[in-house]
Amino acid sequence: MTRPPSDIPAAGDGAGSPALTPAAGPTPAAEPIPAAGLPPAVELRGITKRFPGTLANDAVDLTVRRGEIHALMGENGAGKSTLMSVLYGMERPDAGSIRIDGVEVSFGSPSAAMAAGLGMVHQSFKLFDSLTVAENVVYRAEPRRFGLVDRAAARRRVRELGAEHGLVVDPDARVGDLPVGLRQRVEILKLLHRGARTLILDEPTAVLTPAEADALFVVLRSLTARGRTVILVTHKLREVLEGSDNVTVLRDGRVVARLRTADTSGAGIAAAMTGRDVELDRVHPPGTPGDVVLAVEGLRTAGVHDVGLAVRAGEIVGIAGVAGNGQSELVEALAGLRPATAGRVGLRGEDITHASATERRAKGLAYVPEDRHAVGTAPAASVADNLAMGHHRTSLSSRHGLLPPSAVRSHARELVDRFGIKASTPDVPATALSGGNLQKLLIGRELAHDAPLLLVEQPTRGVDIGAIQAIHDELIAYRDAGHAVLLVSAELSEIRGLADRILVMYEGRVTASYDRSDADEATLGLAMAGGAAAPRADTPDPDDTPDTDGD
Amino acid sequence: MFFDSDLLMSALRALTPILLAALGGALCERAGVFNIGLEGMMLMGCFTAVTTSWFTGSPWLGVLAAALAAAAYSLILAVGAVTLRGDAVVLGIAMNLLAVGLTGFLLRTIFGVQGTFDDPSLAGLPLVGGFSPLAYLAWAAVGVTALLLSRHVWGLRLRGVGEAPEAAATLGVSPTRYKYAAVLVSGVLCGLAGAQLALGNVTLFSENMTAGRGWIAVVAVMLGRALPLGVLLAALLFGLAEAAGFRLQGLGMPQQATDAAPYVVTLVALFLSTAQHRRRTARTRMTTRTTGVTP
Amino acid sequence: MASAPDPARTKGAARIKEAARTKGAARRNGTARIKGALRSPVTFSVVAGLVIGALFLVGTGADPFAAYGAVVTGSLGADGIGSTLTTGTSVLGMALALAIPLRAGLINLGGDGQMVLGGIAATVTGLYSPLPAPLTVVAALLAGVLAGAAYAALAALCENRFGVPLLVSSLLLSYPATSLASYLVRYPLKEPGSSLPQTRRLPEGVALPAFGTSTVTAGLVLVVLAAGAYWFADRRTAVGYEIRMTGLNARFAAYAGVERKGLTLRLVSASGALAGLVGAIGVLSFPYRFLDGSLTAPGYTWTGLTAALLAAAAPLGTVVAAFFFAVLQVGGLSMERTTEVPRELTQVLQAIVIVFLAARLRFPRLRRRKPQDPQEPAAHEPDDPAPTAKEPASQGEFA
Amino acid sequence: NAAAKDDSSSAGAKGDGKSFTLVTPDSVGQNQFLKLAVDGVKAAAKAHDGTQKVYQSSDSASQQQNVQAAVDAAPDVVVLVGFEFADVVAQQAEAHPKQQFLMVDACTEKTFANVSCAVFREHEGVYLAGAEAGLLSENGKVGAVVVLDTGQFRRYSDPFAAGAKKVAAKASASTRFVGGQSPFDDSARAKEQANSLLAKGTDQIMAAAAAGNYGVFEAAKAKKAYAYGVDVNQCTAAPGTVVDNVIKKTDVAVQEGIEQVLAGKAGKTVSYGLKEGGISLTGLEDGVDASKCVIADHKDVLKKVEALRDQIVSGELTVDDPAAK
Ligand SMILES: Nc1ncnc2c1ncn2[C@@H]1O[C@H](COP(=O)(O)OP(=O)(O)OP(=O)(O)O)[C@@H](O)[C@H]1O
Ligand SMILES: Nc1ncnc2c1ncn2[C@@H]1O[C@H](COP(=O)(O)OP(=O)(O)OP(=O)(O)O)[C@@H](O)[C@H]1O
Ligand SMILES: [Mg+2]
Ligand SMILES: [Mg+2]
Numbered sequence A: 001m002t003r004p005p006s007d008i009p010a011a012g013d014g015a016g017s018p019a020l021t022p023a024a025g026p027t028p029a030a031e032p033i034p035a036a037g038l039p040p041a042v043e044l045r046g047i048t049k050r051f052p053g054t055l056a057n058d059a060v061d062l063t064v065r066r067g068e069i070h071a072l073m074g075e076n077g078a079g080k081s082t083l084m085s086v087l088y089g090m091e092r093p094d095a096g097s098i099r100i101d102g103v104e105v106s107f108g109s110p111s112a113a114m115a116a117g118l119g120m121v122h123q124s125f126k127l128f129d130s131l132t133v134a135e136n137v138v139y140r141a142e143p144r145r146f147g148l149v150d151r152a153a154a155r156r157r158v159r160e161l162g163a164e165h166g167l168v169v170d171p172d173a174r175v176g177d178l179p180v181g182l183r184q185r186v187e188i189l190k191l192l193h194r195g196a197r198t199l200i201l202d203e204p205t206a207v208l209t210p211a212e213a214d215a216l217f218v219v220l221r222s223l224t225a226r227g228r229t230v231i232l233v234t235h236k237l238r239e240v241l242e243g244s245d246n247v248t249v250l251r252d253g254r255v256v257a258r259l260r261t262a263d264t265s266g267a268g269i270a271a272a273m274t275g276r277d278v279e280l281d282r283v284h285p286p287g288t289p290g291d292v293v294l295a296v297e298g299l300r301t302a303g304v305h306d307v308g309l310a311v312r313a314g315e316i317v318g319i320a321g322v323a324g325n326g327q328s329e330l331v332e333a334l335a336g337l338r339p340a341t342a343g344r345v346g347l348r349g350e351d352i353t354h355a356s357a358t359e360r361r362a363k364g365l366a367y368v369p370e371d372r373h374a375v376g377t378a379p380a381a382s383v384a385d386n387l388a389m390g391h392h393r394t395s396l397s398s399r400h401g402l403l404p405p406s407a408v409r410s411h412a413r414e415l416v417d418r419f420g421i422k423a424s425t426p427d428v429p430a431t432a433l434s435g436g437n438l439q440k441l442l443i444g445r446e447l448a449h450d451a452p453l454l455l456v457e458q459p460t461r462g463v464d465i466g467a468i469q470a471i472h473d474e475l476i477a478y479r480d481a482g483h484a485v486l487l488v489s490a491e492l493s494e495i496r497g498l499a500d501r502i503l504v505m506y507e508g509r510v511t512a513s514y515d516r517s518d519a520d521e522a523t524l525g526l527a528m529a530g531g532a533a534a535p536r537a538d539t540p541d542p543d544d545t546p547d548t549d550g551d
Numbered sequence B: 001m002f003f004d005s006d007l008l009m010s011a012l013r014a015l016t017p018i019l020l021a022a023l024g025g026a027l028c029e030r031a032g033v034f035n036i037g038l039e040g041m042m043l044m045g046c047f048t049a050v051t052t053s054w055f056t057g058s059p060w061l062g063v064l065a066a067a068l069a070a071a072a073y074s075l076i077l078a079v080g081a082v083t084l085r086g087d088a089v090v091l092g093i094a095m096n097l098l099a100v101g102l103t104g105f106l107l108r109t110i111f112g113v114q115g116t117f118d119d120p121s122l123a124g125l126p127l128v129g130g131f132s133p134l135a136y137l138a139w140a141a142v143g144v145t146a147l148l149l150s151r152h153v154w155g156l157r158l159r160g161v162g163e164a165p166e167a168a169a170t171l172g173v174s175p176t177r178y179k180y181a182a183v184l185v186s187g188v189l190c191g192l193a194g195a196q197l198a199l200g201n202v203t204l205f206s207e208n209m210t211a212g213r214g215w216i217a218v219v220a221v222m223l224g225r226a227l228p229l230g231v232l233l234a235a236l237l238f239g240l241a242e243a244a245g246f247r248l249q250g251l252g253m254p255q256q257a258t259d260a261a262p263y264v265v266t267l268v269a270l271f272l273s274t275a276q277h278r279r280r281t282a283r284t285r286m287t288t289r290t291t292g293v294t295p
Numbered sequence C: 001m002a003s004a005p006d007p008a009r010t011k012g013a014a015r016i017k018e019a020a021r022t023k024g025a026a027r028r029n030g031t032a033r034i035k036g037a038l039r040s041p042v043t044f045s046v047v048a049g050l051v052i053g054a055l056f057l058v059g060t061g062a063d064p065f066a067a068y069g070a071v072v073t074g075s076l077g078a079d080g081i082g083s084t085l086t087t088g089t090s091v092l093g094m095a096l097a098l099a100i101p102l103r104a105g106l107i108n109l110g111g112d113g114q115m116v117l118g119g120i121a122a123t124v125t126g127l128y129s130p131l132p133a134p135l136t137v138v139a140a141l142l143a144g145v146l147a148g149a150a151y152a153a154l155a156a157l158c159e160n161r162f163g164v165p166l167l168v169s170s171l172l173l174s175y176p177a178t179s180l181a182s183y184l185v186r187y188p189l190k191e192p193g194s195s196l197p198q199t200r201r202l203p204e205g206v207a208l209p210a211f212g213t214s215t216v217t218a219g220l221v222l223v224v225l226a227a228g229a230y231w232f233a234d235r236r237t238a239v240g241y242e243i244r245m246t247g248l249n250a251r252f253a254a255y256a257g258v259e260r261k262g263l264t265l266r267l268v269s270a271s272g273a274l275a276g277l278v279g280a281i282g283v284l285s286f287p288y289r290f291l292d293g294s295l296t297a298p299g300y301t302w303t304g305l306t307a308a309l310l311a312a313a314a315p316l317g318t319v320v321a322a323f324f325f326a327v328l329q330v331g332g333l334s335m336e337r338t339t340e341v342p343r344e345l346t347q348v349l350q351a352i353v354i355v356f357l358a359a360r361l362r363f364p365r366l367r368r369r370k371p372q373d374p375q376e377p378a379a380h381e382p383d384d385p386a387p388t389a390k391e392p393a394s395q396g397e398f399a
Numbered sequence D: 001n002a003a004a005k006d007d008s009s010s011a012g013a014k015g016d017g018k019s020f021t022l023v024t025p026d027s028v029g030q031n032q033f034l035k036l037a038v039d040g041v042k043a044a045a046k047a048h049d050g051t052q053k054v055y056q057s058s059d060s061a062s063q064q065q066n067v068q069a070a071v072d073a074a075p076d077v078v079v080l081v082g083f084e085f086a087d088v089v090a091q092q093a094e095a096h097p098k099q100q101f102l103m104v105d106a107c108t109e110k111t112f113a114n115v116s117c118a119v120f121r122e123h124e125g126v127y128l129a130g131a132e133a134g135l136l137s138e139n140g141k142v143g144a145v146v147v148l149d150t151g152q153f154r155r156y157s158d159p160f161a162a163g164a165k166k167v168a169a170k171a172s173a174s175t176r177f178v179g180g181q182s183p184f185d186d187s188a189r190a191k192e193q194a195n196s197l198l199a200k201g202t203d204q205i206m207a208a209a210a211a212g213n214y215g216v217f218e219a220a221k222a223k224k225a226y227a228y229g230v231d232v233n234q235c236t237a238a239p240g241t242v243v244d245n246v247i248k249k250t251d252v253a254v255q256e257g258i259e260q261v262l263a264g265k266a267g268k269t270v271s272y273g274l275k276e277g278g279i280s281l282t283g284l285e286d287g288v289d290a291s292k293c294v295i296a297d298h299k300d301v302l303k304k305v306e307a308l309r310d311q312i313v314s315g316e317l318t319v320d321d322p323a324a325k
Helices: A080-087 A110-115 A133-138 A151-165 A180-193 A210-225 A237-243 A266-274 A327-335 A357-364 A372-376 A383-388 A405-419 A435-447 A465-480 A492-498 A521-528 B005-030 B038-056 B059-083 B088-111 B133-151 B153-163 B165-170 B175-201 B213-223 B228-250 B255-291 C007-039 C041-059 C064-076 C081-102 C111-128 C133-162 C166-186 C218-236 C238-248 C250-255 C260-283 C300-310 C315-339 C344-358 C393-397 D032-047 D060-073 D083-095 D122-136 D158-167 D187-199 D210-222 D250-262 D299-314
Strands: A042-051 A054-064 A069-074 A095-100 A103-105 A118-121 A198-202 A229-233 A246-251 A254-260 A292-301 A304-312 A316-320 A342-347 A365-368 A453-457 A484-488 A501-506 A509-515 D019-024 D051-056 D077-081 D100-104 D115-120 D141-146 D172-177 D204-208 D226-231 D242-248 D269-272 D279-281
Touching (some): A042 A080, A054 A095, A054 A254, A069 A080, A069 A237, A080 A095, A080 A198, A080 A229, A110 A118, A118 A180, A133 A180, A151 A210, A210 A229, A210 A521, A229 A237, A237 A266, A246 A266, A254 A266, A266 A465, A292 A327, A292 A484, A304 A327, A304 A342, A316 A465, A316 A492, A316 A521, A327 A365, A327 A453, A327 A484, A342 A357, A357 A365, A365 A435, A372 A435, A372 C250, A383 A405, A383 A435, A383 C238, A405 A435, A435 A453, A435 A465, A465 A484, A465 A492, A492 A521, A501 A521, A509 A521, B005 B038, B005 B133, B005 B153, B005 B175, B038 B059, B038 B088, B038 B213, B059 B175, B088 C300, B088 C344, B133 B228, B153 B175, B175 B213, B175 D187, B213 B228, B213 B255, B213 C166, B228 B255, B228 D172, B228 D187, B255 C166, C041 C064, C041 C344, C064 C081, C064 C315, C081 C111, C081 C260, C081 C300, C081 C315, C081 D060, C111 C133, C111 C166, C111 C260, C111 C300, C166 C260, C218 C238, C218 C260, C218 C315, C238 C260, C250 C260, C315 C344, C315 D060, D019 D060, D032 D051, D032 D226, D032 D250, D051 D060, D060 D077, D060 D083, D077 D083, D077 D250, D100 D250, D122 D204, D122 D299, D141 D187, D158 D299, D187 D204, D204 D210, D210 D226
Parallel strands (some): A069 A229, A069 A246, A118 A198, A198 A229, A316 A484, A316 A501, A365 A453, D019 D051, D019 D077, D077 D100, D100 D115, D115 D269, D141 D204, D204 D226, D226 D242
Antiparallel strands (some): A042 A054, A042 A095, A095 A103, A292 A304, A292 A342, A501 A509, D242 D279
16 A cells, blocks of 8 residues: 555644534535545445435445545434445435546445455444454454364464554454454454455444543544544544544435535434534532432342442432443343342342342333343334333233224324424334334333333433433433432443443443542543453352343 | 163164254344244245155155255245345244145145055165264264354355344345255255154154144254254154153053153253353353453 | 313313224225225235135146036035034034134144043033033033144143144144044943944943934034123123234233233133033034044144134134134035035145235235325224234244 | 046036035045045946036034035045044034935044945054064064054054064064144154164064154165055055055945945945955965065965964954054
């Protein structure tokens, strides 16, 4: 690769007002000018993609220079994923052209795109959990001996690539056993093994801690320094501002802005994405804590060791931590979906340690789970049926357990209106909703319980800025109504913006606790990476029984 | 005296058709297609083998035709479950019913008999060392599929397809193609199983002659965790239980008890293996979860 | 989302919208429903099955019209309707038995064993109960129900406790049950002096009342009542809702507090109870005794399962499908008697219908529809017999 | 029409003669016993210049439906083969006193004026076959492979042992029941059951396993042992292996039964044994030498067996009937 890396996010020349540029005309002002003689790594012209009822991409132009990190931003449904699917050969565009390194191409399949040097890391990882890292990396590009997979060569390859790019992973580990951050390394190794020169990453940091995200950007930088190109699809302004060279913003399938990162600010990008002014990083006024609602003492379950915490009425307690450090297990144990092996859980003074999920709900607990597709909803069921869940035994049904269909439907209409869920009728299946709307459905349903205690996991993962703010407002309103909220989020800004107190979980224990005012990102980030952990015993806890729910 | 070589021989004979079918089932399972149509595919194999052998006089052509016919029949599952994304369980159950009806119908239309077709001049498979050549083929197939799945490029891709088809697709491996291949191969294996049953174990066709062996193969796939060697052990367990049951009848055990024995033994084996499997996965998961990064 | 707007206003708006919706719907609903029904995969499957069956007939030189005519007259004509309803009693009973767990994504393949144990329990009660005959009948029915339920519960425990998928545990448990029944009627319960594997005949009066001189008994009324109860539970109760949601996404239901293991146990027990009821009805009808194999040989379990699958376990659909298969079975035999066409044809038809349905084939759209047509046939009509995005739970639990 | 015209439906001249309907409990197929019943009805129809129909059932439900359909058509005689029909015939006979029924191989518990029965004493023939086995066996080990463990089918095992012991005092016998999911069709299973007998050194096997008999013959042939068939001459299925057959002349019983009914002598039960000639051995019939049976080469054995037969016919020797226990 001959071209030197592009200018790293050095201070631009006085980034004053956001350089908003309407995407009219063939050569908008902020269009990065390709270095003389070298064609752009990727050049999309007039890409149009129509789905039944939706114009997902409307004559989109996108130019990505070799060696840059190019951010692609936009709200949910703006057309980012669609555009990348078109580029990557997964969807055929209705109109438009694609050039890779100046050569016009037309990909019929991802393999064709891969052969042209593209590689994509999807938002939901595309990995084989039961296979090893090495097998995942070489899949479909296997080193062979006599027609058999040459496993030694595969391992060697993983080690070499890892060493070269700072992506160290054990080639023999089963991918299913790896934490998310390492899985992402495997995804990137996969692309590098295939010789990808342009990497597309769709929301790569959605599930990472700041530390992991920072590590990822170091890797991405080292890749671009070696002449590779990165297209980054994301909702996170911070990353874009710190990590990218140029930004393209989509709204409603159209390019609304092309910006040099150095020349812009977060507010500018946000305004371009939403089409209105957005107040970023709002810090909500603190709550006024009352009586203890949730009291946890010495709780143990698989993956959770000796956790104690308390949440009071009128406060939000945030749990920060890298995914896989026991937060999900803790919340599941609190919700009654996982048996506690020791300790005590009290809800409004009542011992609920061994109560079933239904009993806990009856006693005043509502719960927004992390995975809205697999756990939080039944995608094939109607919106009305999805909204009824949990209410079907209480407000909607009569004493005798009758559940009149009319009650279910009118309940649904009420919530659809109250929470602004976009659904044509309550009878459409939940699959028809976008990610953000599905999340609203979920949060609306749980808030409607008016339960004294709300457990919320990752309430805004993969949701756009507009919806994030609406959801945050709802949570604050809920707190201010005198309810207790336990919030689990991998998003530090979210935790810091909402929580009155912040706990950090590391390896199944609560290792640190901060008041909102003491918790800056650096401190929290360090604690999440184990910096605040007490020295860990080398032997696993004796009472740490293996989980028996056999999932 | 009780566990003599005859018992083993008897178990091995009982096991051959089950093993062939179960290997097919294991391949499908690995490819992510739940195949409970083994019984039906096998029955189609039985019928085609006998019909072809009868009209051509060659049992080998019968074997070939059985493999082809069962493979063609397996297309129902491939098209229905893979291309049209239908429900594999429902399709499998329907295929089993269809095979019974179809072979019964054809038996009457072609041979004009109901129940059983048998004729002394119907040519069966020769025996080599007490077993039909297909039995040896079944043994070889265990090794071949084991190697294929664990070491061969095709096997790696197949396993990937079965585990996460979208992931395979993004890497340019067509899940459809691999699933079709797995289903068709299972068809061929079930066809061979049928031929073995109708021209090897005996030399005749009778309605519903598979008599639940396909279902046992399904259970063997599960018990053997879709691993070729595991499937072999599971089939062997069943074969031994059945052969031992025959002996026990001789010792005065009622026929009904010996009838039920193989199923009870299989169920108990399932209990034990599931419990053990859980314990093991729980343990490995715990260690990696607590250590986080492995070197 | 914002803060909730004035609730009174939104409610009013919703009411107006609702009024408009129902008005428009009333007008267009009829035709849309018919169109929807015609295009549904069920219609396609049935028609395709009949066409392929006709091709078979032509291929073997028979007259398809005569054959199908014989099926219809043989099953629905004056001579056949009694047999159809008698067969239908058992088929519907088993179809319901299998539909109930299927609604939650559970497949019970152990119907044979549960039915046979129900039959044995009813026989023993009928033979040895000291109660007067009418009470004995009730006791025998209850005994059958309990035996079936208890045995099915065993299969559910295998899944809940030992992690052996229900599909397999129920199937494997079925064999020992039929063997046990077979043993009992050959030795302890055998009719003295008879060379048959059968029990004594139940005492006079220990029988379900029959309609006139026909073989149709009050058993039909019982299974129809069961179907009604199932319909009601499915459509109008919280439990029915939980079952449906479990079938659509078991993790979702569990998250909301539906206890999977408890539900499995209850549903599978209910399933076994119905299977046991069918067994008891079989024994309390002609020939009023337990004859080894007579309950299982007609294959009601499989026919019932196919009916439940055809209807995606929806209550009304299950009833219709069960009746359809009873017609095929009885009509097929009659066709064989009158037209020389082997009755296996109807078995082939039955299987082909299911194959097509499982493959989700439907008639192609004749005209292009506007995208997002609000009158798109309601795929979520709970009684729509089309299986909508329903994955049997067993699949995921395999291996 | 290829759909099995001969087996399933009306054939023969459509005269003004009598009409007969035969209902079978199972598919006729290769079931020799049922085939003979069909032959019997056909012969009767021919003799009376009449018509006949055969309704084949497969399970209790179809048996009931077929009997009902037969009665609805009101032929001169409804013929039913098999013990499965006892209950349904009793019911129909009561409901239709004008309809004549002929039951073969079983009878109703109560007697009805319009139900005639023909039953067999198979055990007498099996006893003789057992005697042959006892005489031919090298080590005195004989056995039987039988469909199911019921009294009716034990007529093929217990008397076989008794016959063998009669001629060879230290003979030992054992029985295997095919069982399994389809006992009448599972020849592979029948074969394995035979193998388990052969493994014990058994060299004479009575085969009463319906379609499974062919499996038994194959097993015996492979081990150079001997087998005994049932109902008709099965020696042709495995010449050199099948020694003899216990013949059951169902055709004769059907034909004679119909004649009795038509002659106005309904309501009686006729029992066929060695004496009446309804049960016999191939070896004791004419044409032994052309039968391909092994017994044709053992005239000395036949002599002894003939003597036994005469004892049974004269009543000097009675054979225990296991079904009567
Ligand atoms: N396969 C499809 N069929 C129909 N409509 C689709 C399909 N894929 C996307 N759409 C629609 O196209 C539009 C753009 O979707 P896209 O997935 O590109 O948005 P996105 O920018 O990636 O959103 P997010 O931030 O939520 O990931 C949306 O309105 C979506 O509903
Ligand atoms: N086949 C499809 N038909 C209709 N809409 C679709 C289809 N596939 C995707 N969509 C829509 O495309 C939009 C974006 O899809 P995408 O897969 O990016 O999910 P998402 O909105 O990002 O949610 P999440 O972040 O939780 O995965 C959603 O509105 C989704 O409903
Ligand atoms: Mg997207
Ligand atoms: Mg997204």
